[in-house]
Amino acid sequence: MSFRKSERKIIQEIETTLGNISEKQVAQLVQSIQKADKVFFIGVGRVLLSLEGIAKRLAHLGIQTVVVGQITEPAITEKDLLIVGSGSGESAFPLIIAEKAKSFHAKVAHIGSNPESSMRKYSDVFVRIPVQTKLNLPGEVPSIQPMTSLFEQSLLLLGDAIALSLIEENNIDMMGLWKYHANLE
Template identity: 40%
Template sequence: MYTYKNLVEQVIAENKTTLLAVDENEISQLMDEICKAKTIQLYAMGRMQLSVRAFAMRLKHMGFDSYVVYDTTTPCIGEGDLLIVHCGVTNVELNIIKLAKEAGARIALLTAHPENEHGGYADLTVRVPGQIFGGAEEVASIQPMSSLLEQSLFLFVDIITMLLIEKTGISLDEMKKRHTNLEGLPHKFA
């Protein structure tokens, strides 16, 4: 039987193993693609979309022109743009990748399975090997379904954000100025 504390230890250990397995050359390529893109559009389904939305927000805070695919304010995608897809294993994602590729966008895939058909369309893939199907090439998890990959992608994009802050020289004050001011925070916290 599990206890809260040993589950915390196991979940953190799974995420650490997954994140440390990511190739730093792939990370560097991803950051280069982000920095040169006119606009950045991000896509994922279900719980994976939580990491997409979080990353799109941080990219906006850093001054990148970023959007979540299918939001009402998302523009058309084309030459010079970057589509970042989290997970990249479903037919829905494959269709979006193909449409973006046809429009001339570059494709970055953050996935446990860069070897699949989706990866064949990508200009770059970043292998984040958290469990999704339970295959031998994935980091095994005691967690249900694809929880490990979902968590790892969220942590991964937050780490990429910190690396991009360093790479671009963006200050936290600049980022704060781009954050919404409609939260109603007391002045001492704003």
């Protein structure tokens, strides 16, 4: 398959996926982010890479973000939010961290593909990215891409859409955001 044909198919998959994410679920996530003192992120593999991108972008908006495991990670409290990225909702490490966050009375938001996963018992907010899973759930968007690529791509773009929504909702001056950008580079 040519590059252009692959590109068009991937973009179409992403557009279909993002178009099937619930605005109500995203609004609940945005509200949770805005209420939190600090927003923590946990995921594994390529999902973690997408979450790190989201954490960085939200930090540019003046939101205090933490990726679990950072050497300077502070304690999580009842005033904080943990965002878990896990398509299956069954990944062991995120499940353990979500359970631990709940023990400190933090809010937990799960962004995933399976609304009936084990993560459900820890989640206060759930945003479904309805991509193809091994479970073949209703409403899944099929993908020609390997493994969970569509989930990871959609997760990153969901984060960027949330950031843009926050910018518009809070009338944030785009040029003023540069004060939060890394400057030791």
